[in-house]
Amino acid sequence: MSRNDFTTEEFDTRLRRTRRAIAAHGLDWMVLFHPVSIHWLTGSDAKSYQALQCLFVSAHGEPTLMLTRESERYEFEQDALFGELATWGGPEPEDPVKVFAALVRRLGLPGRRVGIEVPAYYLHPHHYLQIKGILGEALVAEASNLVHDLKLVKSAAELAYIRRSAALADEAMAVFAATIGEGCSELAATGAVFGHLMKAGSGQAASTLNLVSGERCIFSHGAPTERVMRAGDIGSIEYGAAYRRYTATIGRQFSLGKPSRRHLEIFDVVAAAGDACMAAIRAGVPATAPHEAAKAVIAKAGLDRYRVHTTGYGLAPGFPPSWGEPVNMFGGNQYTLQAGMVLSVEPPVFHGPEGIGVRLIDNVLVTETGCERLTKSPRKLIIA
Secondary structure (H helix, E strand, O other): OOHHHOOHHHHHHHHHHHHHHHHHOOOOEEEEOOHHHHHHHHOOOOOHHHOOOEEEEEOOOOOOEEEEEHHHHHHHHHHOOOOEEEEEOOOOOOOHHHHHHHHHHHHOOOOOOEEEOOOOOOOOHHHHHHHHHHHHHHEEEOOOOHHHHHOOOOOHHHHHHHHHHHHHHHHHHHHHHHHOOOOOEHHHHHHHHHHHHHHHOOEOOOOOOEEEEHHHHHOOOOOOOOOEOOOOOEEEEEEEEEEOOEEEEEEEEEEOOOOOHHHHHHHHHHHHHHHHHHHHOOOOOEOHHHHHHHHHHHHHOOOHHHOOOOOOEEEEEEEOOEEEEEEEOOOOOOOEOOOOOEEEEOOOEEEOOOOEEEOOEEEEEEOOOOEEEOOOOOOOOEEO
16 A cells, blocks of 8 residues: 555545544544554555554644654655654664654653554564653553544445455455365465465455365364365365455355265354344444354354354454454444444354364445445355
């Protein structure tokens, strides 16, 4: 993604909304560390999340200030929108926290009310502790979802990118179904999927592809291996397609030859749970409601003990290793669904004792009266 992927007006609207949200939280400044927050506000597609980076955003209209590695200077200057750029490092190592501290003093953050993001993957614990010490009493909030909550409802331009990603995911699934068979390795099937995605215009998805077969079919997030598929194998595949980093995910179940009766029974339960989840999705309902609908189907079949992971979650522009948003359809989540949100639907059953794992994954757009399925591939067992 770059600043050219959206209009200047859309970026300006995002920044205005962010400033209002910072003020509504009783803050003067937010320091954003999550690459998705930085991406949403500036358009930056840089890999600078691998080291300390942050975006300073004021509630009161001061220019934004982006701190990143010197090695990313030209990418930020050409591809991102910001008020001022500060960098650390270059020909020799430099402590980024010392540069951060100097910027905090220059911006006058001591004595102000400051919030920070504390993202799970992108802020080293040592940096976090040092940053807390530098901000001292000025740090009054860890508002990690402040920007994420603003971007849960997608704009028309964002939805266009997501629809493109979903179409790419569907195309690659058809390639996968035509590729697998006895003698095909998991890695070879993965290569066919990735090859099509890249040739068709997908970017690199933020999370790795999962592909398991045979005795590995009960692994919920297994990476593909050199294992060669054999007649009678069952398995599943899950991957993301990404257009301008906007992600669509899809997952399907397969069988090499006629599936067993028990495999079909569990498959039908999982498919019905996904249908029940989608039937319960609409604007205004708690995020837990679709989860409870799917859970009831699986429990009625006596399989609740083997229901693992999540019923579904919000999808964001992704940076490794994640494409997820804070909306989760599982117990205890506090979010309410809104029209314009994009969710995965994936209530799974992994029955270890019986050696059968089943998960179907589709993406949906929340509407006022229900949901629209964005991934169009048939929700059927692929039989090769």
